[in-house]
Structure formats: C-alpha cells, structure tokens
Amino acid sequence: MSGSAPVSSCAVAVDVAAMAIEDGRLTLLLVEPDDALQSGRWSLPGRRVRDDESLDATAHRALAELSGSDGPTVLLEQLRTYGEPARDPRARVVSVAYLALSARPHIPSAGRRTAVVPAAEAAAWPVKRFAYDHAAIVVDALERLRAKLEYTSLATALLEEPFTLGELRTVYEAVWDMSLDPANFRRKVASTEDFVREVEGIAPPGPSGGRPARRYRSGGATGLHPAMLRDR
C-alpha cells in the first residue's frame, strides 16, 4: 500500500453495553469517563485495543477491569463500529461496540464510579448525559437486543441455568417491556426446536406461592425456528 494519501492510524477502542436482569428489569452498567472533558457524563465501560489483542479479548478485559464481573457467565456479541471523525474531541478514535449479556447482576467496579440504570430509561436520556456518542450506542444496543430476542436464543444468556419458563418469560417481558400470556409463551417456547431442554428437578415457588415449576436449560439452538415474534 504505502500510500502518499493522508492515511492515519486511528486509535481503536472497544465499548461494552453490559446488560443484565435485576428485579425484573433490564439494566445497563455505566461508568464515569476517565476524561476531564467528559466530566459530569456517563459512558460505557471501554478500553483501547492492545497489540496482539483480539477485539473480543479487549471487550472481556474492559468488563473485567471496569466492573467486577466477567468470565464465562457473560455472553459477548459485537454490535457495530462507530467511527465518526469527531466522536472523541481529543483524538480520532474508532470504537467497536459490544453487547454483553450477563446472567448475574452487575458488579460495580472498586476503583471507578459506576451506575446501574434501567436500560430503557438510559436509552431515552438526552444525548448530552452521555460522553462521546455513547447515547447512540445505548439506543442501538437496546434495539439490537430487542430484535435478537425474536429470532435467537439470546434470552437464555440473561438467566442462570437451570431456569423456569416463568423466568424466561420475565426476561422477554423485561426486554420488550410488555406482558406476555404465560400459556401461549410456554407453548411457543416448547414448540421451538432446541430452544430449551427440560432437566431434572423442580423449582420451589416464590414467597407469594404458586405451583412449583419445571426446570430447563438452554437447548443449543442459536437461531430460533420458528421465531418468537412479538406484535408491534
């Protein structure tokens, strides 16, 4: 290549929209930016990509260093890449955004101010409450998650195994912000090939009573056939 054209080396970073279900709500982990220009705003946990480090590895490291959580309980999926020249006023930084789904509640970092907020609320915040273009990333992440619940088995990544179908339904209800008919939901999940697999044992009811529930774990399918379509 060796172009004489004005080709620069950009900084490359990874930013992670980490989601979890807490108290029946979808929540997002935010951290205080390490940048005086952005003080008073919130940002997604992010790290620069190191030499010899894959993008996925950077995403894992960002979660590990900026929150207590990480490891195999977290499902990471690349979202999209944000590269507007002026997105970071200090320098040209191209950011690869990831969606992270955890079965456990967020663990705030020791060293950095963090916040755990309902994802739908954060997606509706004014842009200026976020650093950089992270407001757009949050909106895109929530939209992507909502869409992917329809045609992939991603919802199970937000639950610890084994889970009940009632718990799986609350994940869909939390992400989509709508209530679903328990009977029809159950039938749909059961008739979707390899979505879930029943396992031994029975889950005790909650403090408000109710019949004990069967337990399931993820069934190995990634794409769902047929899909779990939601009405508009």
Next chain:
Amino acid sequence: MSGSAPVSSCAVAVDVAAMAIEDGRLTLLLVEPDDALQSGRWSLPGRRVRDDESLDATAHRALAELSGSDGPTVLLEQLRTYGEPARDPRARVVSVAYLALSARPHIPSAGRRTAVVPAAEAAAWPVKRFAYDHAAIVVDALERLRAKLEYTSLATALLEEPFTLGELRTVYEAVWDMSLDPANFRRKVASTEDFVREVEGIAPPGPSGGRPARRYRSGGATGLHPAMLRDR
C-alpha cells in the same frame, strides 16, 4: 487515559462486499490485492480510513476507486468488524466490513484486475483463495443478506425502480437460491405494510411473452411486518 499499557494505534480499513443481481444470480465483486504477499488470491475492494473521513465515506470511496460504480444507487450497510491481530501478516489492521447492494451490474475498475463471481460460489471457495480473512467476510456478508431479506426491505436495493413483483421475486430467489410460488409471494408482499407501492404504468413482458406487469417502487418501510419468512 495516557496508559503505560502496550496500547498501539492500529491501522483501520474498510472492506466492501459489493453485491448485485446479474442474469438472475447474486454476484460479488472481487479485486486483486495490492500486496505482493497475497498474490494469486482475491480480495474485497478496501481502503484505509483517512483522517477526517467517516467509515461510511471510506466505504463509498473504496467502491468508487476500485470499481467504476458508486453513488446513490448503492446502499451501504455496515456488516461487522474484523480485528484478529494476525489477520494481515504485514501489520495490525482492523477492518470494518460493509455490505453494498447495487441496483446496477458491477462495473469493473479500469486500473485493477477485478472479477465478478456468483456470491454463493465465492462463499464456498476454499479459504486460501482469498487474501487475509476475506473468505470469512464473504460468508458473513451472504448470510447477513439472506437473513435481512426476511425482515427488511433490503431486496428493493437490488432493483432499479420501478420494478415488477416478478423482478422482486427473482431477487429473493437469487439470494435464497430457491424458487418461490409467484401467487403466494405476490400476496405476501402486497399484505406487508409499506413494502412496495404501486406506481403508474405497465412493464412490457420479456422476450418469452407473458402478461404485462404492474410497476412498483419501494414503499418506505425498512423493517417488514409481517416478515417474509422462508422455510428451511
């Protein structure tokens, strides 16, 4: 930030999987790599991202410089970003891949050896026939296009307006590599809100005869409700 950690500035590039329909087949534009290490292989048209250039702008420029085509007839959509440290043996290069859909046939570049090949065949080529990790990008691009035809109106980007429903059906048949019932396809498209809109005029039949067809153009919807689901 200013870390003492081994943080480098990677080169950032954009690679474009440019697709079009030619003679009822989905085709892909390939170019000869400008890299002696990759001689004898094919690559996607790609360019380094310049200072002050957005990723979308780089994708447009890659198409303009490495093929004759570009401009508003081409729909560009970001696919995903490939950043394995060793994907380019010369240097660390993070590549943002784009999917480009054109309503017109590919126009090979004047200055560079190019090839236009059926996309499904290219996706099945052995990895070593491609430079870098472009074999994976091609597979991902085809998969993404096939999936997006189900729940978006992307198919219309592969046709010049106005088009007939028969032409729209051939797009689906070419991308999915299956034949569809004309009657049911027509009904599905017509009942999907804002997918297409009828316009004035009638298209003359082809050389093999047939009744003249009504003309349509894209209806403004991006997501399709209900989706155009395919069986498997």
Next chain:
DNA sequence: TAAATAGTGTCTCTTAGACAGTATATG
C-alpha cells in the same frame, strides 16, 4: 394455436392469541 408470465380464487393446514379450567404451592 402453444407457451410464458401476471394476477385471482380458494382450499387445507398450521399457528397465534384469548381465555377457561386444572394443579400445587403460600398465607
């Protein structure tokens, strides 16, 4: 005329949604 393509009608089968009814827990 035959063949090809556009477009309509209609039948069957499957599925989604509504909701009634049963099972088993908590208080």
Next chain:
DNA sequence: CATATACTGTCTAAGAGACACTATTTA
C-alpha cells in the same frame, strides 16, 4: 379459605403453502 403461579385444553381467526383458474402477451 383466598391467592398466586404452573400448566393444559380448546376455540377462533389469520397466515402459509398448494394449486386451479383467468388474463394478456410472444412466437
């Protein structure tokens, strides 16, 4: 007991696919 949750049964309406049929062209 009432209430909450899990799960099953069943009715109805809508959609998908198969395919017969009509409409209008080329050769």
